[in-house]
Amino acid sequence: MDLPSTTMQRAVDQLARLPGVGKRSAFRYALHLMQMNESEVNDFADAVIRLKTDVHRCKICHSVSDTEICPICSSPKRLRNIVCVVENVQEVMAIENTQQYRGLYHVLGGVISPIDGIGIHDLTIDSLLERVQNRHEEVIDEVILALPTTMEGDTTNFYLHKQLSPLGIKITTLARGVAIGDNLEYTDEITLGRSIANRVPFSA
Amino acid sequence: MDLPSTTMQRAVDQLARLPGVGKRSAFRYALHLMQMNESEVNDFADAVIRLKTDVHRCKICHSVSDTEICPICSSPKRLRNIVCVVENVQEVMAIENTQQYRGLYHVLGGVISPIDGIGIHDLTIDSLLERVQNRHEEVIDEVILALPTTMEGDTTNFYLHKQLSPLGIKITTLARGVAIGDNLEYTDEITLGRSIANRVPFSA
Numbered sequence: 001m002d003l004p005s006t007t008m009q010r011a012v013d014q015l016a017r018l019p020g021v022g023k024r025s026a027f028r029y030a031l032h033l034m035q036m037n038e039s040e041v042n043d044f045a046d047a048v049i050r051l052k053t054d055v056h057r058c059k060i061c062h063s064v065s066d067t068e069i070c071p072i073c074s075s076p077k078r079l080r081n082i083v084c085v086v087e088n089v090q091e092v093m094a095i096e097n098t099q100q101y102r103g104l105y106h107v108l109g110g111v112i113s114p115i116d117g118i119g120i121h122d123l124t125i126d127s128l129l130e131r132v133q134n135r136h137e138e139v140i141d142e143v144i145l146a147l148p149t150t151m152e153g154d155t156t157n158f159y160l161h162k163q164l165s166p167l168g169i170k171i172t173t174l175a176r177g178v179a180i181g182d183n184l185e186y187t188d189e190i191t192l193g194r195s196i197a198n199r200v201p202f203s204a
Numbered sequence: 205m206d207l208p209s210t211t212m213q214r215a216v217d218q219l220a221r222l223p224g225v226g227k228r229s230a231f232r233y234a235l236h237l238m239q240m241n242e243s244e245v246n247d248f249a250d251a252v253i254r255l256k257t258d259v260h261r262c263k264i265c266h267s268v269s270d271t272e273i274c275p276i277c278s279s280p281k282r283l284r285n286i287v288c289v290v291e292n293v294q295e296v297m298a299i300e301n302t303q304q305y306r307g308l309y310h311v312l313g314g315v316i317s318p319i320d321g322i323g324i325h326d327l328t329i330d331s332l333l334e335r336v337q338n339r340h341e342e343v344i345d346e347v348i349l350a351l352p353t354t355m356e357g358d359t360t361n362f363y364l365h366k367q368l369s370p371l372g373i374k375i376t377t378l379a380r381g382v383a384i385g386d387n388l389e390y391t392d393e394i395t396l397g398r399s400i401a402n403r404v405p406f407s408a
Contacts, residue, residue, distance in 0.1 A: 003297070004275050005268045007251075007258040014251040017240075018233045029222045031293060034255050034268070036221075041256045045249040047211075047218040051238050052245045054211040064209045064238070071208050089235060093207070 003027075008034075060131070062107040062124045063092050072096075072105060079103045084144040085128065085160065087111055087153070091146060104138075106131065111152040112159060120159065128160070132167055142170040149176070207231075212238075264335070266311040266328045267296050276300075276309060283307045288348040289332065289364065291315055291357070295350060308342075310335065315356040316363060324363065332364070336371055346374040353380070 003009040008030055015026035033041055057063070058070035061083075065071065072078060072092075082103030086092055092105050108123045120126075132140050143164055147153040157173070164171055177195035178187050187195075207213040212234055219230035237245055261267070262274035265287075269275065276282060276296075286307030290296055296309050312327045324330075336344050347368055351357040361377070368375055381399035382391050391399075 003268070004293075005259050005270045007254050007270055008268050011251040011255045014248045017236075017248070019236050020229070020232070025224070027294065027297075028224070030255060032221075032223050033252055034259060036256075038256050041253060044218045044221070045252045047215040048237055048249045048252070049245060050211050051215045051234055052240075052242050055209050055238060064207070064212050066209045066211055089208075090231065093231075 061105045062109060062127065063105060064089050077102070080138045081140055082142045082144065083128075083131065083140050084146050086146050087148060095146070103142075103144075108147070108156070111147055111150070111156040113152040113155075123156075125160070125163070129163055129167075132164060132169060140169060142172060145171065145173045265309045266313060266331065267309060268293050281306070284342045285344055286346045286348065287332075287335065287344050288350050290350050291352060299350070307346075307348075312351070312360070315351055315354070315360040317356040317359075327360075329364065329367070333367055336368060336373060344373060346376060349375065349377045 003012065011030045011033070012023060012026045015021060015029045016023050018026075021029070033044065036044070054066065056065050056068060058065045058073055059068050060073040061070060063070050063072065067074075079102045083106050084095065084101065084103055085106045085108060086095070087108055087110060089107060092107060095101050095105075106124065106128045108125065108128070110118050110123055112118060112120060112123070128143075131138065132143065143160075145157050145160060147156050161171055175198070176191065177198065178184060178192060184192060207216065215234045215237070216227060216230045219225060219233045220227050222230075225233070237248065240248070258270065260269050260272060262269045262277055263272050264277040265274060267274050267276065271278075283306045287310050288299065288305065288307060289310045289312060290299070291312055291314060293311060296311060299305050299309075310328065310332045312329065312332070314322050314327055316322060316324060316327070332347075335342070336347065347364075349361050349364060351360050365375055379402070380395065381402065382388060382395060388396060
């Protein structure tokens, strides 16, 4: 695709850097932005720039925040003895939306993946170990591993388990099984198999 | 979805204004932008702002251009007696990519759609009629109507035909038929029916 305007070409190239956005969608976005009025486009660009200047990573859990300590870590209503370890901010939001969890989080910022060049020190693992070891501010007695069920997620779980188990805390993980409303017939064998192996007492 | 950062929320809201982008994708884009370094984010924002300040509409065909007159309209290699009327810049690019058309274009900027409040004067129809009538700079003797085959496209075609036919020029439209490589079995009835009605002499 050869655009008749180099300025537009540059905008399309930039928009196509967004994850999952191809040249064709980027071009559609560019045309849409062109049709917005000037103050709207400035608002758009300003909001993007502020992502870099005004959004911080929480000093405790590494989630996103406008302040040094995020609203969850600074809330007096949260249980301070449970930490749920997740890959990214998306997972924090997904769990928050369930309204079933009242503990704290720890955002790793990824999972160990040698192929992508992501090692232990690219993640916030040291900070997690420090949180668990440092028993002054918060006394953590349970860490929930809620990482993805991929090879990389499993590797990271394994590493975290090895590091955390000498510290004498409870290490748990999310229950895996047949999703609520799902038909057994269409559930994959691994999930169904595990849901039988890990069956729980029936409660009426 | 309730974000822990209002700055991030604002960026997500802005990104979700792009066509076809929901809150979830916008959030993914925002996280991606946050992970880019500062100069990259500034380049991104700058490219977006320049869309509004540096990209012009060609004075003749209303396509996008860095200059007052677009490269197609100012090219001495193009046939100046044929104008292809399209809805938007996307269609100019699609036709250019075929490398089968050497004439000029006219970008309407939409099609007549009373439901969306788009009337004749919101489009560049007057400018098209002027181009055809004004026989000083370019003498147009064929107008190709390449608008979408929707109710609105048909309405616009009908209106343009009514306005253009008294001017004594040739008015054509794109051939519609079974796409090359398509199986007749899976071609919709309207297309297949029309391709039989409008059959052409076989050329070996």
